[in-house]
Amino acid sequence: MKQLKAIAVILKTPSYLYVVLLSLMGSLLLLSYFLPVGIAISNDRWITIYAMTAGVVLLDYFMFQLPPEGHRQSMDSTIFLATVFVYGVEPALLTLAISTFFIVFNHKDTKWWKHFLNLAMYTFMIVGANYIYLRFGGETGTFETSFLPAFIVSLAAYFCINVLLIGTYYFLVYKGRLVEILRMFIKEVLFAYLSILLLSMILVILLIYTSLFGLFLFLIIATLLSHVFKQLFLMYHEINDKANKDQRTGLYNHSYLEEKLDDFIKTYREDGNVFSFAMLDLDDFKKYNDLYGHPQGDKLLSFVGSIIKAECEPFGFVCARYGGEEFAVIMPAYGKNEARKFINQLRKTVNNSPFEGVEILPHGCVSFSAGVMEMNADTYEKSQLVGLSDRAMYISKSKGKNTVTIYGEQTYLPQKFEHEINELEQQIRVFLSKDVYTFKHSKRVFSYAVDMAEKLGLNEEERRTLILGALIHDIGKLEIPREVLTKRAKLSKEEWELVKQHVTFGKEFLLASGTYSDLVPLVELHHERYDGTGYPHGLKGTEIPKLARLLCIIDSFDAMTTERPYQRTRTFEEAVEEIQACSGSQFDPELAVPFIAYVNHRIEQDDIPEEIIQQLREQQEREGA
């Protein structure tokens, strides 16, 4: 059954079918020269074939590796061609067949069908070269300068058949783009084939005048050259590595990244190959460094570097240490959403990797903030790409760290009141020990508020008020006893009245602090309802300030979509419906519209905080049980 399925797959995929057909035809062609078995080859000729085979196997082992990319160039074609010119096609094919047998041993990791395919292709090439050589007046066994055209045309045929057979394969695999494939091919192998032509002519002369001793000399020179080239290649790579790698993390360094970015931007312009770029910055690394010292901080850096490397390498991403505790990743062929998903996954992996001493960090684990950006036509310079991703990364930082932000999708946060955000964040940090839910809730509401401020195009002042207000809106809950806040059962009437008081406590808190008294409306009035049934004052419609109405929507949305003791968690979709249903009664209908649009956009992007997904999953499990 399994075999049948495999055969069906082969028949359906053109490239597989091509490989199978080519291999079969090649081996039939090869066999046709030696069937029926009576091949009359003298003992002398056999010795030659043995020697040629040894040569091919040796040259296959001592491939030429050329810097920079390490194209491996085997010179076995030289021997095949020389054999054709001096001894004829049958010895050449026998040499090919026997040497393939030994080469299979040499390259055990190569798939068997690739050897088979190679055998078939070489058969076509050798037979074709021989045919053309004889047609153009070449004679086997002698060397005259008048054969020169025959040599050249024959080699051209050898080369063309090679390009045609391999080109067709790539054409089938990569569907079209023939010109591009051919251009790449010719650029890469033409020079190599030129040298093969010259070397094969030298070998022909050596073989004719000195017999196998000529081959012996040739092989010694080839082996020595291959050794020298290998040394050169290794040396080049050693130096290259030193120049391009960051010693601490094993990732690429800043200058290599810039070089690569230039390359990617170039291919984007020329061929339209999209890619995304991400900047990563370790959260609170300074704190870790200060506490444990720089050597330990270095260890953390190389630890994170190794994770990034391990995660990126399978995909062929370029990852580099940009500087200090900043890393950068280039993701070829990735759009911004795919890129965000990947970096987010990377973030989770980093979060889940234990490391000594990270419990002192605010998130209790290693974490980073990241900004992602997709290359677009407006970006003309790598510095722009880096700068904008960097900005998105800072937005992630200001949204509470340990998050990934796509540039352009999310808000740009005025740096002016960043220190105020930090200050208020310190205030709500008290909740970490008292009521973790309120802490996380405040951070989420803050994050939504940042996005909404951008979406609504608020002015600087309003933006500041909304964002800071969102962060601090539940500060009054500090006055409410822990048991009430974390109670899982339904609250009694007295307790409920107490909870309601938190808006007033919050207001008093802000008034006492002085500096943030302008946030009072948001803190005090975020539980007022549009139809006038809210608390504490029962204000109605536009009596409630606009920003408080907006905060009310955001606050309710987060409460709906997260786990509360006294209600069922809703999905984003369900919460959107709820807001829609209550717009006009509980919520301002005008402000509900943009907010719903914003949430829908996030659903489309599959950009839902995973703690919420996690809670939903747990709830489903409970309901299922």
Next chain:
Amino acid sequence: MVYDGILIGLVVGFIRAGWKSGLIALGNIRIKGGWVFPLLLIVQFGLFYLQDYVSFFARFNSYFYMLVYVAGLSLLYVNRSYKGINLLFIGVFLNFLVMLVNGGRMPVSLEAASVLDPHFIEMLKNGDVLYKHILLDSSTRLPFLGDIIPLGPPYPRRQAISIGDVIMNIGIFFYITSQMSSQKTHEKQPRTEAA
């Protein structure tokens, strides 16, 4: 010819591993059923010696050689995990094959034998019982596996060899050099010194 591969292998092995650790490595060579090899060699010499005295051995000697070959091949198969042994196996097998299809004797081509002692050629031509060779002619099967490769100057020895011999020697060479310079011997070295 069998000795050439061993000799060259040893020389290269000592150059690569150094005199002392090369010797230690040689001392550490382990072959499964290794004791059988000298035994096979003794049996071969015994047969060679006996064929002059006992006509029974003179007649059936070639078949005894085949048995020796089968024993040798199976030993190599058991040890195939070592580097070079697979080549050695292939070489021995090719020799075995051509002898098997030619009545237990190795065919020697006249051209290749021309590098040898003329006395030997005379014996080949007359069809005298020669311990395990036979002249290669048109009736020979798989002639290309026979002793058709003449060795002579600049090579220091005069000999007619087969492709099986060549592969065999390459195998032996790989085996010895890899054994003499393997990482394992470097680990073993301190322990041996301590002992």
